[in-house]
Amino acid sequence: MRAEKYLSINKNVTGYSFANLGLFTGFAGAVVNAVYSLVLLGIFKEFLNEEMASAAVGVYAAVYALFAVVVGIFSSEVFNFFTKSKLLYITMSTLGLGYVMMSFSVKPSTFIVLDYLVNIALTINGILLPLFISEFSKGIGMEKLNARLHLWANIGSIIAPMFAMWVVGLFSGDYRMPFFAAGLVYLSGLLFFKHFGIVQQDKVVKRVNFRKTLRALKISSVSFFRKSGMLRAYVVNFGFFALRSMRLLYVPIIVIENGFTNETLGMILSLGILPYIISELFIGPYIKKYGARFWLTIGFVSFAVFSLIATFASSYALLAIFVLWQISGALMESSHDLLFFNVMPKKEQSKYYGFFRTSVNFPSVVAPIFGTICITLFNSTSAVWLITFVMAVLSTIVLWSKK
Numbered sequence: 001m002r003a004e005k006y007l008s009i010n011k012n013v014t015g016y017s018f019a020n021l022g023l024f025t026g027f028a029g030a031v032v033n034a035v036y037s038l039v040l041l042g043i044f045k046e047f048l049n050e051e052m053a054s055a056a057v058g059v060y061a062a063v064y065a066l067f068a069v070v071v072g073i074f075s076s077e078v079f080n081f082f083t084k085s086k087l088l089y090i091t092m093s094t095l096g097l098g099y100v101m102m103s104f105s106v107k108p109s110t111f112i113v114l115d116y117l118v119n120i121a122l123t124i125n126g127i128l129l130p131l132f133i134s135e136f137s138k139g140i141g142m143e144k145l146n147a148r149l150h151l152w153a154n155i156g157s158i159i160a161p162m163f164a165m166w167v168v169g170l171f172s173g174d175y176r177m178p179f180f181a182a183g184l185v186y187l188s189g190l191l192f193f194k195h196f197g198i199v200q201q202d203k204v205v206k207r208v209n210f211r212k213t214l215r216a217l218k219i220s221s222v223s224f225f226r227k228s229g230m231l232r233a234y235v236v237n238f239g240f241f242a243l244r245s246m247r248l249l250y251v252p253i254i255v256i257e258n259g260f261t262n263e264t265l266g267m268i269l270s271l272g273i274l275p276y277i278i279s280e281l282f283i284g285p286y287i288k289k290y291g292a293r294f295w296l297t298i299g300f301v302s303f304a305v306f307s308l309i310a311t312f313a314s315s316y317a318l319l320a321i322f323v324l325w326q327i328s329g330a331l332m333e334s335s336h337d338l339l340f341f342n343v344m345p346k347k348e349q350s351k352y353y354g355f356f357r358t359s360v361n362f363p364s365v366v367a368p369i370f371g372t373i374c375i376t377l378f379n380s381t382s383a384v385w386l387i388t389f390v391m392a393v394l395s396t397i398v399l400w401s402k403k
Contacts, residue, residue: 008197008198008199009197009198009199010195010196010197010198013136013196013197013198014136014140015132015133015134015136015138015140016140016145016148017136017196018129018133018145018149019145019146019148019152020148020152021129021149021152021189021192021193022129022148022149022151022152023152023153023155023189024185024186024188024189024192025125025129025186025189026152026153026154026155026157026160027157027160028095028099028160028181028182028183028185028189029153029157029160029182030157030160030161030164030269030273031160031161031163031164031178031179031181031182031185032099032178032182033161033248033269034160034161034164034165034178034252034265034266034269035164035168035175035176035178035179035252036248037057037061037248037249037250037252037253038175038252038253039175039176040056040057040060040061041053041054041057041253043108043111044056044057044060046108054253054257054375054381055372055375055376057249057253057368058249058368058369058372058375059368059369059372061245061249061364061368062364062365062366062367062368062369062372063365064115064116064119064364065245065361065362065363065364065365065368066361066362067116067119068119068122068123068360068361068364069362071119071120071123071124071361072123072127072354072355072357072358072361073221073354073355073358074354075123075124075354075357078124079354084128084132085198085199087124087128088125088128088132089190089193090121090124091121091122091124091125091128092125092186092187092189092190092193093187093190094117094118094121095118095121095122095183095186096183096185096187096190098114098117098121098183099118099179099180099182099183099186100179100180100183100184101114101183102114102115102118102176102179102183103176103177103178103179103180103183104176123357123361126357126360127353127354127357129149130149130337130353131349131353133145133146133149134341134346134349135346142338142341142342143285143287143288143334143338146334146337146338147280147287147334148280150276150280150333150334151276151277151280151281154273154276154277154280157270157273157276158270158273158274158277159270160270161265161267161268161269161270162263162266162267162269162270163178163181163266164178164181164266165262165263165265165266166266167181168262169262169263173262221355224352224355224356227343227344227352228343229339229343230340230343230344230352230356232339232399232401233337233340233343233356234356234359235359235395235398236296236339236395236398237336237337237340237356237359238359238362238363238395239300239363239391239392239394239395239398240296240299240329240332240336240395241359241360241361241363242363242364242366242367242388242391242395243303243329243388243391243392244329244363245363245364245367245368246367246368246371246384246385246387246388246391247329247388249367249368249371250371250381250384251269251322252265252269253381254318254381254382255268255319255322257381258314258315258318260319264319268319268322268323271323272322272323272326273326274326275326275327275329275330276326276329276330276333278330279327279330279331279333279334280330280333280334283295283331283334287334287335287338292336292338292339292342293399293400295332295334295335296331296335296336296395296399297396297399297400298328298331299328299329299330299331299332300328300332300392300393300395300396300399301392301396302325302327302328302331303328303329303388303392304388304389304392304393304396306321306324306325306328307325307385307386307388307389307392308385308389309321310322310325310382310385311382311383311385311386311389340353340356367387370384370387371384371387374386374387
């Protein structure tokens with residue numbers, strides 16, 4: 001991979017500067033996540049009954065995530081032709097304009113096309129920020145910067161769900177309107193990034209040989225798993241995001257199915273962010289002291305316990321579980337990708353990180369499919385928590401495996 005040259009950059013820019021972008025991405029992402037599955041549910045209810053529509057949401061999410069996996073695999077080739085700063089301008093602009101357009105009462109087919117366009121931008125953007133942070137981490141450390149990124153993301157997220165539901169109420173129950181607000185936030189983040197004053201030397205665009213590209217990607221993926229610790233890093237990251245995917249997809253649906261209001265849903269989603277903010281205020285030094293594996297173990301084991309309880313809980317007990325198990329996620333959030341960054345040399349991170357990031361999207365292919373099977377077999381959406389129980393247990397076993 002060709003090195004990138006910086007022609008100019010604001011002298012005050014550090015890894016913290018890029019971590020601070022988490023405030024924008026966290027808020028906008030949480031606004032979308034609060035209503036996304038409900039928008040899909042509304043689309044499928046036009047053609048299917050309620051239970052089948054709920055299952056169809058899982059199928060759609062799986063196909064959507066599979067597309068993101070493909071984008072992630074090819075991202076290393078994208079970085080060969082465009083600088084990271086130019087790509088960040090492109091992705092933030094696409095996210096801003098894409099979500100604004102998705103907020104209007106467009107046809108389902110148009111919504112899906114825009115959704116997939118946004119998917120590309122989300123995937124590339126999710127790769128860019130950690131790479132920028134790692135590149136500018138000298139003298140600070142990835143542990144502190146990771147904690148800062150997630151802290152700002154969660155500060156942005158804490159009011160986002162309630163804000164999203166307020167917007168829904170303002171527009172007479174239209175679950176698409178929060179997308180408009182999310183788009184504006186992404187565009188604001190773009191203006192914030194512009195003040196970094198980054199100018200990089202453009203890369204020479206060469207003609208793409210598709211066969212050669214596929215061959216290079218195959219070799220790169222094989223060499224990735226041959227590197228010490230990368231198989232464990234990939235599987236553990238997969239486990240973390242599989243739990244996150246199931247939670248984001250099915251918690252809103254189950255809360256509404258249990259007869260609670262949109263306002264209650266917004267409150268539960270916002271309260272669930274508090275453990276993340278609290279943990280990230282202090283956890284950075286303790287990750288360095290006790291190691292990422294210690295915190296990941298506590299997170300996975302506790303999530304397994306909460307999942308088992310959630311399968312049979314109902315009413316307000318279920319809402320309590322939906323808040324409490326966020327403690328599990330909070331303990332893991334700043335650690336889950338350190339198994340990659342603490343082992344992979346910096347000079348090779350840009351080459352392999354795009355492939356490693358497929359462990360973020362690939363779980364959203366697998367997990368919803370299993371969720372759909374559970375819903376179909378047990379005729380209950382709550383059955384999906386059996387899947388998260390199994391995933392958490394298996395992730396713990398892999399985390400402590402010798403190979």
